[in-house]
């Protein structure tokens with residue numbers, strides 16, 4: 011019981027991260043019908059930009075990043091770093107779309123996919139250069155002390171055990187929830203959201219109806235990148251040992267988020283959120299109850315099963331290809 | 334014109350005059366009944382027409398007949414063989430080949446290869462003999478090539494056989510589509526607007542070629558066409574579709590004077606005037 | 607100007623005449639015999655001396671890269687599928703053959719040292735192991751090919767990528783390698799999962815990979831690729847790539863063609879894996895199953911031209927040799943690759959040579975401008 015509750019808490023936190031990242035995949039896929047391979051690298055950028063800013067700003071506010079006993083930084087510091095990372099990544103997302111993807115708007119999808127892989131490689135390896143983030147892993151200073159919020163005593167196989175719910179997990183779930191609700195509002199309640207949905211439904215018809223398609227696509231990329239940056243920031247909070255930008259953990263993180271988008275039904279915003287939590291549950295519970303070495307395997311097994319049984323995902327609708 | 338062998342076609346079965354029997358097939362896309370209760374009996378060596386306004390469901394009928402879409406009702410028999418449930422490639426093997434309304438040649442293959450492609454339908458040599466280049470394989474390949482080359486002669490495309498398919502003029506591309514379909518050795522040929530985009534001279538020649546093909550290859554042909562002159566000229570029987578339903582069927586003369594057909598083409602008011 | 611094209615339709619068909627074994631050999635086996643002769647020449651006339659040893663390794667690597675890139679080109683180039691998991695087949699072939707030679711050598715000869723020369727008993731064990739690895743990879747190719755029947759384009763890319771990554775994770779969990787002494791006392795526990803070294807990699811394999819065997823397999827690969835391209839199956843593959851739907855309407859069994867492409871490609875990747883695993887100075891690691899290594903070969907096919915065998919051979923050679931000379935710039939290598947990919951897609955998406963072979967271009971420079979694709983194939987409405 012205690013183990014279950016603890017795993018559930020992790021699932022919620024990790025699931026929120028997957029959901030945030032999956033949203034970016036799903037929005038771009040919904041509109042341009044291709045996998046934005048570079049999306050996971052925006053997450054990486056978000057994490058590394060947060061790290062860099064933290065390292066700069068800590069001395070500025072009189073803190074020592076290397077001293078574990080130094081007092082916790084003020085909350086506004088974390089918030090402003092989050093905002094800075096979000097803004098920076100939105101701009102990068104805009105630039106990528108404008109210069110790498112827009113010229114290929116009419117090209118076969120495979121070409122766009124290859125370009126996206128190229129952009130992804132480029133971001134990873136630029137990031138690894140020594141004048142950027144460097145080629146070695148780094149430890150993110152704690153922006154938030156992981157205060158114990160609740161302690162529940164739950165029965166477990168070896169007698170009662172404590173389940174600790176910490177501030178970091180709650181912060182991750184809370185921030186993600188706020189962002190997702192904001193996105194939901196944006197997509198379903200505002201004019202821009204309506205235009206986005208129209209473009210995703212039929213790009214050409216929307217253009218004919220006078221919707222500024224290019225601008226809407228730019229917004230979509232910026233929005234997706236903003237969420238990815240937030241995910242990167244939160245990821246660095248939870249897992250302070252940051253791997254270098256071209257490390258495979260990032261590729262896997264992106265892949266899992268993409269799997270989440272597919273499982274939820276690609277193109278479907280609510281599906282991406284659902285998919286994020288499903289993936290996290292499979293991964294965390296599989297890791298806990300079966301074997302943690304194979305956690306990535308469970309996720310892909312689920313992906314393959316879903317694609318074979320219900321290719322349109324849990325919440326997606328089947329589209330028949332017109333010939 | 335080249336004399337093309339028709340040797341390996343099954344002998345015509347004189348007992349049943351109907352080659353392709355279609356009964357009440359249909360499909361809906363969401364709420365739209367694209368085709369509903371479509372029937373036709375195409376005899377051996379028949380040359381029938383299928384007409385109707387834009388969006389009437391003509392191409393969808395072809396897609397149903399060729400297994401691209403599975404019919405949701407009714408039956409399709411070719412030479413008393415049931416075709417319902419077959420996949421698209423199996424339907425071709427069974428003997429129905431088609432052309433496309435918007436030309437779909439393979440740009441990466443040259444003219445000859447576009448036609449030779451169908452050779453693999455009847456090829457018997459497997460992967461091993463392909464890779465080993467056995468004599469039998471080489472012979473089969475050269476047979477396929479010879480046949481494809483001969484077929485290209487139908488439209489005088491032989492000199493251009495090594496050029497990329499997309500370098501041909503629009504009219505020639507339409508011809509190549511027909512040749513490519515013929516290479517599959519079909520019993521029934523479905524032509525989807527073969528005259529679209531041709532000038533009147535080319536249309537006349539096309540009409541002649543279509544008749545010629547029917548005669549030399551002993552085929553039944555079902556033709557979708559918007560050019561009424563052409564259809565009335567060469568088709569023996571015409572079926573008219575509107576909103577997915579057959580609204581008339583008969584000889585060109587009957588169709589021309591059918592008020593329902595006139596209404597479908599000109600709008601309901603025109604018919605009563 | 608133009609060489610007589612063996613495929614001009616103007617030759618009259620010759621009736622099939624049964625020739626004896628020798629006749630068949632002379633007719634159909636000469637390219638591979640020639641390849642073996644060239645490989646032998648390369649092997650025996652390669653200069654000795656420490657300086658040449660380094661170049662030898664480069665030439666070996668080029669050969670292996672050619673096999674991998676040309677085989678991937680059958681799937682990604684000719685058939686138009688998009689696999690991002692080609693390295694997985696390399697790893698499967700490599701690990702399988704490694705198990706055979708490593709433990710086989712211990713069982714047969716009580717040590718993992720080389721046994722005999724280029725054509726000695728050890729080398730034959732190695733060739734057998736490579737073929738076995740290739741067959742296991744083929745079986746995997748069948749399994750990976752199956753999703754390609756339902757998934758298109760980028761979905762397939764993700765599934766193949768996932769396959770490679772899963773394999774990488776699984777390989778990391780394998781048992782440590784057993785030394786000859788440990789082998790006798792090993793129990794089932796040591797063999798499940800197989801003792802192939804886990805995250806460290808499968809080291810200590812006998813280094814049987816020589817110029818001779820690499821280039822024999824390169825010759826085999828090239829003969830198969832060219833014969834395939836100019837065959838019924840090859841045309842069917844290209845038609846699937848160009849327009850799957852129209853291909854089906856021409857009677858092409860699309861599912862079968864795709865799975866065949868995957869299996870043939872996997873076979874050769876598995877073979878190359880065997881060569882890779884037994885090359886001296888290299889250790890086969892779980893990482894070699896993963897995405898980054900697959901990407902190397904994807905870039906070669908994209909650069910060379912999706913479908914052009916000679917173009918891909920050229921690209922594989924260049925992209926293997928150049929980084930050797932740019933060792934100091936290794937951190938920039940992938941940056942250059944990524945810019946190549948992006949630039950290629952923006953400027954020349956069909957690759958350097960498109961689907962053509964290098965020699966196809968010569969006459970065209972004299973006669974006509976290269977063909978531009980007709981717009982009718984880009985956008986499609988209702989058929």
Ligand SMILES: Nc1ncnc2c1ncn2[C@@H]1O[C@H](COP(=O)(O)OP(=O)(O)OP(=O)(O)O)[C@@H](O)[C@H]1O
Pocket residue numbers: 330331332333362365367385386387388389390391392393394434988989
């Ligand atoms: N795959 C599909 N999904 C949804 N609707 C479809 C599909 N295929 C066809 N339709 C619809 O079915 C109707 C009939 O289309 P079809 O292409 O058969 O018409 P047509 O008679 O060939 O017209 P045209 O003369 O313009 O070629 C149209 O309204 C079309 O939009």
Ligand SMILES: [Mg+2]
Pocket residue numbers: 391392393434989
């Ligand atoms: Mg039509």
